[in-house]
Amino acid sequence: SVLSEIAPPIQVSTQETSLSRPLDALTFDNRFTAELPADPDTSNRRRQVMGACYSRVTPVQTRQPSLVACAREVAQLLDLTEEACASEQFLRVFSGNEVLTAMDPHATCYGGHQFGHWAGQLGDGRAINLGEIVNGRGERWALQLKGAGPTQYSRSADGLAVLRSSVREFLCSEAMHHLGVPTTRALSLVLTGDQVLRDMFYDGNPRQEPGAIVCRVSPSFTRFGSFEIFAARQDWDVQRQLLDYAIRTDFPRLIESGDPDIDTYFQWFDEVCRRTADLIVHWMRVGFVHGVMNTDNLSVLGLTIDYGPYGWLEDYDPGWTPNTTDAEGRRYRFGQQAQVAHWNLAQLARALAPVVEQVEPLQESLLQYSARYNDGYRTMMSNKLGLLPSGGSDEANDGELIKDLQEVLQLRETDMTLFFRALSEVPMDGVASPAEVADSVLLAPFEVAYYQTDPLTADHRDATLSWMRRYAERVCRDVRPDDERRRQMNTVNPIYVLRNYLAQLAIDKSEEGDHSMVEELLDVLRNPYDEQPGKEAFAQKRPEWARHRAGCSMLSCSS
Numbered sequence: 001s002v003l004s005e006i007a008p009p010i011q012v013s014t015q016e017t018s019l020s021r022p023l024d025a026l027t028f029d030n031r032f033t034a035e036l037p038a039d040p041d042t043s044n045r046r047r048q049v050m051g052a053c054y055s056r057v058t059p060v061q062t063r064q065p066s067l068v069a070c071a072r073e074v075a076q077l078l079d080l081t082e083e084a085c086a087s088e089q090f091l092r093v094f095s096g097n098e099v100l101t102a103m104d105p106h107a108t109c110y111g112g113h114q115f116g117h118w119a120g121q122l123g124d125g126r127a128i129n130l131g132e133i134v135n136g137r138g139e140r141w142a143l144q145l146k147g148a149g150p151t152q153y154s155r156s157a158d159g160l161a162v163l164r165s166s167v168r169e170f171l172c173s174e175a176m177h178h179l180g181v182p183t184t185r186a187l188s189l190v191l192t193g194d195q196v197l198r199d200m201f202y203d204g205n206p207r208q209e210p211g212a213i214v215c216r217v218s219p220s221f222t223r224f225g226s227f228e229i230f231a232a233r234q235d236w237d238v239q240r241q242l243l244d245y246a247i248r249t250d251f252p253r254l255i256e257s258g259d260p261d262i263d264t265y266f267q268w269f270d271e272v273c274r275r276t277a278d279l280i281v282h283w284m285r286v287g288f289v290h291g292v293m294n295t296d297n298l299s300v301l302g303l304t305i306d307y308g309p310y311g312w313l314e315d316y317d318p319g320w321t322p323n324t325t326d327a328e329g330r331r332y333r334f335g336q337q338a339q340v341a342h343w344n345l346a347q348l349a350r351a352l353a354p355v356v357e358q359v360e361p362l363q364e365s366l367l368q369y370s371a372r373y374n375d376g377y378r379t380m381m382s383n384k385l386g387l388l389p390s391g392g393s394d395e396a397n398d399g400e401l402i403k404d405l406q407e408v409l410q411l412r413e414t415d416m417t418l419f420f421r422a423l424s425e426v427p428m429d430g431v432a433s434p435a436e437v438a439d440s441v442l443l444a445p446f447e448v449a450y451y452q453t454d455p456l457t458a459d460h461r462d463a464t465l466s467w468m469r470r471y472a473e474r475v476c477r478d479v480r481p482d483d484e485r486r487r488q489m490n491t492v493n494p495i496y497v498l499r500n501y502l503a504q505l506a507i508d509k510s511e512e513g514d515h516s517m518v519e520e521l522l523d524v525l526r527n528p529y530d531e532q533p534g535k536e537a538f539a540q541k542r543p544e545w546a547r548h549r550a551g552c553s554m555l556s557c558s559s
């Protein structure tokens, strides 16, 4: 039937399931490898792989795996019981030491533009996909081990990952999810018991670091670069197969019946543009800087993917990038992310153009991306400021207010997260005119967020007060009770984010064998919008010692 062509029946493992091997009870349906062309060469030799979407590969054996952390929410997504997560088999499977018979481990082929230049074939150099689980609700989740050894795509690197970058990936994936930002998820973090040599700052000072593996979980890991590689090779046959596959599997809403056609491809690209615009708005809302927005690190699902030298904005500085590898050009700085995403989408459009033969609809979607991003940004900032939607001339005023705030926030180092949180505390109930409100009350949200302690210069004070009075006037016009405004603002302005130095403190402890802070951070970040008594230490400004410490503000791609 037509239906079975679109959605092949789920293969249920016929193996006996017993309580002692609960992982075996999972339902695998490895559609990616079943439907897309495989690399016929089964050797794990580094090379260019032509005419295929993936190569089969087996994870390396690790010496002595141990569990650092497991995210119970992700285990639940997979229908894994708590006992399953605590089992020896869990450790074996998610360290790569045991491959379940229902799995089909493979590395995918993709290319990408890195820092603006075409880089050719990249691929899963240190990620091995284990297969796809279909859970009890019919959701498809692909499992991927990051750092499980070399693949055909490892080029000159080792295919491994170290604890510090794995802690960062694990915690940030989950923190982003709980913040409401689309992201790949992280099930588990294990130490391999092996040592890995890394030159953290590429400065000739390599050191042995503990090896680790994160199991990432996502509906799919398909990237912009997954399509670029086949365009670069003019392999339109495989390009179309992958496109059809991605649409059928991850965008089934786009096809009512039968096969995707050229129009479906346009709709798909439009959807990728929309999701990407929404994603970047979220990043701007929470102060997240991805750090390496190469086209191989952008998901067609609009998920945050590949947590490398990312960072969280401390003082509000649109020019900031955490990535030392990008320190010079700062291509991937905070304030540039929307433009870079647009550039990346244009590369994806170029990769599709020969298949669709008509570029106007693609160009239209790119235009719509900008409009959607700008609208989304405006609405998001209004929400952060606690402004009710306004029509007419107020809308232009709101735009000015938002624009001018960015200037004011840059007059001196101001902690973005603390500022927006404190802004919701400004008392306005019963205030007829902001002229009545004391300067000290208006300046308070800034004062708590400043990094310097010396008094403001007269100019800065005037500029800041003048913005606050305009803001207060605007808030007065909404005639909304303080507690209602505060409650709304606190749903979009987190109090807890994965501050760079907090992640580093957790890493420092973990490297010494104490993983409690990873667990504690994960727990605090589960409810990033709620004040948590006793957890005030996680909602503080970055301490001075962390200003220039490696890992706290400076990161590299070495991971």
Ligand code: AMP
Binding pocket: 122, 123, 124, 125, 126, 127, 153, 154, 155, 157, 158, 159, 160, 161, 292, 294, 296, 297, 306, 308, 557, 559
């Ligand atoms: P990234 O910019 O970190 O997303 O990585 C770009 C490319 O380099 C991808 O193809 C990765 O798989 C690959 N890569 C990064 N680190 C390693 C590693 N340690 N071993 C093998 N491949 C790697």
Ligand code: MG
Binding pocket: 296, 297, 306
């Ligand atoms: Mg990557």
